[in-house]
Amino acid sequence: MITVAELIREHEEESLENRAYGFWLYLMTDAIIFALLFATYVTMFSNTAQGPKPVDLFDLQHVFIETLCLLISSVTFGFAFLASVQKKLASSVGWLLITLVFGLSFVVLEVSEFLEMINEGAGPQKSGYLSAFFTLVATHGLHVSVGMVGIMMMTCQILFKGLTKPVCSRLFRLGLFWHFLDIVWIGIFSVVYLPVFI
Template sequence: MAQSTLSAQHAHEHEHQSHSVFGFWAYLMTDCVLFASLFATFAMFEMQTAGGPTPRELFNLNDVAYETALLLTSSLTFGLAMISAHFRKSRAVLAWLFVTALLGAGFLWLELHEFAHLITEGAGPQRSAFWSAFFTLVGTHGLHVAIGLVWLAVLAVQIMRRPQMTERGLRRLACLSLFWHFLDIVWICVFSFVYLGSVI
């Protein structure tokens, strides 16, 4: 009787895990649709600057390269956090998550600095269709990074309270890892399509 009860509980937990993973993948698919729509909108208004500043005049690819390096490196450090989690090394997980958070925060700081510079140069989101599409696309990605940082902080607090890495904790980290790597992929598209495509 006890064995059948444990089997039923295990089956219920496994079903709950499957639903959680499926739900997260469904969320990522909706995010793919969102960013695809934003990229399509940007392409529609490419170079529609209404006689105002052009991206070739204002984009600084060196700064964008620094942003890219920070975000891609944060993906690597998150991967190291996941490896540490699988070995149940909670202190190493927290250390790598902290480094990931610093890199992500640095990326956001550079992005906000770029936005401030563009607005100062008269290329704010209200200036033209191009700049409106640019701020919407890049800003939406930045908002996702900010949400990822909050999510990361919440998981770090949970790990500090319960240092023993459980299967549930691993699953939560894995979901955030997928989300973080997804943002890296989106940023590579932004760097290639928005920045390089507008300058070259």
């Protein structure tokens, strides 16, 4: 005979599975948004309206540092999740805070790149190309900023609630989101920045 405790546990596990499924659906819709932004960027690539061309705008070293910050943050998030699986609360929180520092570094570098371009007269209103560039890259930056808010909230949950099953499930979903942003950035780096210097 099934006890009440077993029924509650089954219901909780089913609820967590449904949330994971829903989150995968969300990630797919986000992937569609980024696919459309990539398509727009590629379409608008040659529409510079006699404005600055990509080769005149980008500093590969700056972009490389941005990329390193985001890739390292993905690794540190992985360490945070592994620590949570091993129920190491302090390690999990520590790795999340390190992830936050690298994520913040990425956003600061990206904003400084935007401000420098705007100061040089290469703002989003200058050409179709620059509108597409700013929309694609800024949408990614906005997602990273939302992810950092999620990391701060997750850190608080771990500290106050501990590494319970629901908290670890939320950490797993946040990790999916964070790693997804890394994949999108590799696409941005490969499509937007790298071809300029090849």
